[in-house]
Amino acid sequence: MRKIGPFRSFLLWAVWVGGSMGLPAFPFAAVMAGLSAGAVLLWPRARRRAKAVALFMLPLAFGFWLIHGGALQLFLGVAAQPSRAVWALGLWLRILSVISASQLWLEYVPPPVLIRSLFAGRLPASWAFLLASPLLLAGQIRARAAQVREAQLSRGVPVHGTFFERASSLTALVFPLVLGLLNELPARSAALDMKGFGLFPRRSSLAGEEKTGPRPASEPAPPKYHGAMAAVREAAFLAPGETKPVLEIPEFSVSPGDTAFLEGGNGSGKSTLASMLSGAVPEHRGGSIAGEVRVLGEDVTSRSCLAWSPDVQAVQQNPVLSLSGCTFTVREEVAFGPENLALPPAEIRSRVERALDLAGIAHLGDRNPACLSGGEAQKLALASALAMNPRLLVLDEAFSRIHPADRHSLASVLRRQAMETGSALVVLEKPGNASSSWSAPAGHFRDGRLLPGSSPVPVKRQSSGPSLSSGINDDQPVLEIENLSFRWKGESSPLLRSVNAVLRPGERAALTGPNGAGKSTLMRLCAGLIEPERGAVLLGGVPVGSMAPGERAARIGFLFQDAERQIFHSTVAGEVLFSLRNSPLSQDERMERMRQALEVTGLSGKEEKHPLDLNAAERRMVAVASLSVREGDLLLLDEPTRDFDPEWQGRFEEWMLSRPEAIVAVSHDPEFSGRLFPAVWSLDSGRLTT
Amino acid sequence: MKNRTLVLIALCIALNIGLGQAASTLKLPIFLDSIGTVLAALLMGPWIGMATGLVTNLLWGVISGPVAAAFAPVAMVIGLVAGLAARKGLFRSLAGAVIAGVVITLFVTLVATPIRTYLFGGVTGSGADFFVAYLTAVGQRLLQSVALTVIWTNLVDKIVACLVAQAVVRQLPGRIRSLFPGAENVA
Numbered sequence: 001m002r003k004i005g006p007f008r009s010f011l012l013w014a015v016w017v018g019g020s021m022g023l024p025a026f027p028f029a030a031v032m033a034g035l036s037a038g039a040v041l042l043w044p045r046a047r048r049r050a051k052a053v054a055l056f057m058l059p060l061a062f063g064f065w066l067i068h069g070g071a072l073q074l075f076l077g078v079a080a081q082p083s084r085a086v087w088a089l090g091l092w093l094r095i096l097s098v099i100s101a102s103q104l105w106l107e108y109v110p111p112p113v114l115i116r117s118l119f120a121g122r123l124p125a126s127w128a129f130l131l132a133s134p135l136l137l138a139g140q141i142r143a144r145a146a147q148v149r150e151a152q153l154s155r156g157v158p159v160h161g162t163f164f165e166r167a168s169s170l171t172a173l174v175f176p177l178v179l180g181l182l183n184e185l186p187a188r189s190a191a192l193d194m195k196g197f198g199l200f201p202r203r204s205s206l207a208g209e210e211k212t213g214p215r216p217a218s219e220p221a222p223p224k225y226h227g228a229m230a231a232v233r234e235a236a237f238l239a240p241g242e243t244k245p246v247l248e249i250p251e252f253s254v255s256p257g258d259t260a261f262l263e264g265g266n267g268s269g270k271s272t273l274a275s276m277l278s279g280a281v282p283e284h285r286g287g288s289i290a291g292e293v294r295v296l297g298e299d300v301t302s303r304s305c306l307a308w309s310p311d312v313q314a315v316q317q318n319p320v321l322s323l324s325g326c327t328f329t330v331r332e333e334v335a336f337g338p339e340n341l342a343l344p345p346a347e348i349r350s351r352v353e354r355a356l357d358l359a360g361i362a363h364l365g366d367r368n369p370a371c372l373s374g375g376e377a378q379k380l381a382l383a384s385a386l387a388m389n390p391r392l393l394v395l396d397e398a399f400s401r402i403h404p405a406d407r408h409s410l411a412s413v414l415r416r417q418a419m420e421t422g423s424a425l426v427v428l429e430k431p432g433n434a435s436s437s438w439s440a441p442a443g444h445f446r447d448g449r450l451l452p453g454s455s456p457v458p459v460k461r462q463s464s465g466p467s468l469s470s471g472i473n474d475d476q477p478v479l480e481i482e483n484l485s486f487r488w489k490g491e492s493s494p495l496l497r498s499v500n501a502v503l504r505p506g507e508r509a510a511l512t513g514p515n516g517a518g519k520s521t522l523m524r525l526c527a528g529l530i531e532p533e534r535g536a537v538l539l540g541g542v543p544v545g546s547m548a549p550g551e552r553a554a555r556i557g558f559l560f561q562d563a564e565r566q567i568f569h570s571t572v573a574g575e576v577l578f579s580l581r582n583s584p585l586s587q588d589e590r591m592e593r594m595r596q597a598l599e600v601t602g603l604s605g606k607e608e609k610h611p612l613d614l615n616a617a618e619r620r621m622v623a624v625a626s627l628s629v630r631e632g633d634l635l636l637l638d639e640p641t642r643d644f645d646p647e648w649q650g651r652f653e654e655w656m657l658s659r660p661e662a663i664v665a666v667s668h669d670p671e672f673s674g675r676l677f678p679a680v681w682s683l684d685s686g687r688l689t690t
Numbered sequence: 691m692k693n694r695t696l697v698l699i700a701l702c703i704a705l706n707i708g709l710g711q712a713a714s715t716l717k718l719p720i721f722l723d724s725i726g727t728v729l730a731a732l733l734m735g736p737w738i739g740m741a742t743g744l745v746t747n748l749l750w751g752v753i754s755g756p757v758a759a760a761f762a763p764v765a766m767v768i769g770l771v772a773g774l775a776a777r778k779g780l781f782r783s784l785a786g787a788v789i790a791g792v793v794i795t796l797f798v799t800l801v802a803t804p805i806r807t808y809l810f811g812g813v814t815g816s817g818a819d820f821f822v823a824y825l826t827a828v829g830q831r832l833l834q835s836v837a838l839t840v841i842w843t844n845l846v847d848k849i850v851a852c853l854v855a856q857a858v859v860r861q862l863p864g865r866i867r868s869l870f871p872g873a874e875n876v877a
């Protein structure tokens with residue numbers, strides 16, 4: 001039997017719906033309802049949908065009986081109309097027929113099939129995009145809503161409780177979620193432009209029938225340009241409405257085959273340069289360029305970001321934001337960009353395989369892009385950019401989540417690739433460990449300027465080591481973990497097996513272990529955000545699980561991996577003061593506390609700034625300042641130093657050492673944990689060694 | 691259409707779906723599934739708001755079944771009216787946003803009532819059926835009973851949606867606000 005395509009089956013469905021609604025109810029609609037409902041029950045694949053049909057149709061039947069059955073009229077002593085009951089039964093059968101037929105169609109054409117055929121079909125690609133990408137985004141939103149909820153719960157925002165409590169906590173949940181999403185909008189739309197989406201009216205598709213792409217294969221190659229791939233002279237970037245430039249670039253250029261490695265700390269202008277070179281100003285980065293910025297010999301502002309995409313690719317730090325959201329495998333995701341360039345299918349295939357090889361993810365080709373780890377996703381973003389065969393590739397902290405050993409090999413692959421193809425590579429990184437993979441820096445960012453040569457050796461403010469005396473501390477413990485076991489719902493093997501640990505006042509412990517060992521889970525258990533399977537976590541002798549959220553929040557401070565999850569005020573001051581909303585302090589004392597907290601976190605003078613306008617390090621410090629205005633018993637820090645350059649790290653270390661609380665910190669940096677933490681707890685295969 | 695607009699619509703649709711599901715898990719008595727539609731309308735105008743509403747319900751249809759798709763005109767009207775209200779300056783004040791919520795509810799009632807009455811016989815399969823049943827039993831016409839129920843179940847939800855969307859646009863960092871021409875209609 002020939003398979004009926006999604007489009008034909010949709011027509012069939014539409015005819016069925018038309019018949020069910022238009023033909024006389026008896027006998028036609030009744031028979032059709034019987035047929036389609038029967039098919040749902042008899043087709044084994046669709047049988048699981050029978051429950052959904054029943055859950056919808058039975059309450060509906062009750063409603064029909066209630067409204068049209070005449071029972072209530074009888075009860076109230078009003079004359080009932082029997083004809084209405086018959087009409088209502090007919091309508092119910094029509095609805096049953098439509099609902100069952102729809103469930104059959106949905107089962108026959110599951111979302112991946114539907115979306116692939118939408119992209120391969122004649123519908124404008126923008127409609128296919130709108131139907132596809134929200135599905136992926138909704139998944140991301142659900143995951144993030146859970147993180148926001150947890151962050152707010154740890155700040156004492158009630159998530160359960162009375163209606164008014166739930167309704168008021170809704171603002172604390174909805175705002176960080178929505179603001180965060182809109183804040184990422186420019187990054188997401190720039191990424192879609194980078195994939196050349198919408199550049200040509202017709203795109204080619206690997207999913208459709210085999211046909212040559214809309215563009216002829218033997219297209220004359222554009223005249224090869226041999227000058228500098230990027231040349232910047234006396235240029236500056238101005239933020240909207242400002243006259244003082246955010247970034248000045250006296251002179252910078254990169255020739256074909258070359259790699260330019262540039263260093264800069266948090267907020268020094270790396271991303272600004274990446275936006276300038278990829279044509280994202282002003283469409284995705286509001287503001288303007290002054291001076292001369294030429295890419296491939298052309299003025300960069302002469303083309304839009306989208307029009308630059310076949311020649312220039314920029315890869316940004318957060319790989320999740322650069323996923324198209326329209327694909328279901330890694331291979332399809334890498335092919336998405338070349339498909340948009342309307343290339344012939346054979347060429348797309350060879351580009352995809354080459355890009356997967358270069359990025360070292362050929363073995364992940366059939367995986368779902370949404371389920372990759374951070375490092376794998378960064379490699380995917382890199383492969384997607386490489387598949388566009390760019391002549392200028394800009395990498396903006398594109399390796400931050402990739403394992404250091406892989407970084408080296410990727411760096412040499414990319415350098416060789418640039419030399420062989422005559423393309424140019426601009427690599428932007430924070431000063432520190434990444435630099436060893438590349439040659440000496442061609443430039444560095446300092447005080448809003450791009451200067452030649454490497455940055456002066458960073459004066460790393462080495463914080464004094466452990467200040468604790470080595471004598472035995474026999475105070476009453478702050479934190480006691482007793483025989484703690486935990487397993488995720490539905491998992492067969494436990495994540496933590498009988499974990500034991502003790503932390504006394506003022507002690508600091510670093511929690512280390514491989515990816516996925518359960519470090520963050522152990523922190524959540526310590527904060528009482530999740531319940532253990534067995535055993536207990538005691539805070540000053542009291543189980544944390546039994547405390548009220550408000551009390552727990554007053555005693556335990558939790559710094560999450562992604563600090564921006566909790567931000568929902570439009571000023572730094574508002575965000576920090578939120579932590580004091582239930583405290584008995586007077587207004588003056590609160591302001592004084594806030595002033596001190598901002599001073600130690602290096603945020604003085606930024607009170608009225610929007611937290612989401614700050615750079616990654618400052619944003620994290622806002623969360624630190626929110627912890628700093630209060631004094632509890634225990635601080636839990638989950639990868640606290642991930643976003644910091646050496647200068648911010650120094651400031652953070654000073655803050656941490658000044659805190660009176662006992663501290664547990666997750667860290668991947670052995671130097672950091674060895675220098676500042678007298679105790680190291682290492683977690684591996686569910687067991688903790690202290 | 692620019693890719694930026696496409697991504698905004700996609701984000702707002704995802705918000706509608708995500709928040710709609712969150713509201714039902716938090717067991718709140720409101721839907722919260724049109725905040726994204728109002729937001730899109732405030733940022734990019736009535737037509738984009740309308741498109742957001744339409745695709746949201748088409749997608750609900752793909753996820754859960756055709757009932758949501760049948761109500762797509764309702765979602766479109768929410769986006770359209772919210773965008774027009776913003777152009778008239780209703781979102782410049784808190785009171786204005788509440789009025790916008792009331793106006794949206796009225797238009798929603800105009801569109802939703804016939805769909806509910808003629809396509810579903812006024813039945814939803816929820817607790818609202820008791821209300822409709824009572825009203826019809828005491829002599830109200832079916833159309834009027836359904837209209838009253840639609841107003842009663844939507845008023846709070848649409849006012850909340852307008853207030854939340856307004857507050858979000860107000861709290862957007864300037865960097866993002868400057869990308870959207872419509873944002874200046876929300877003071």
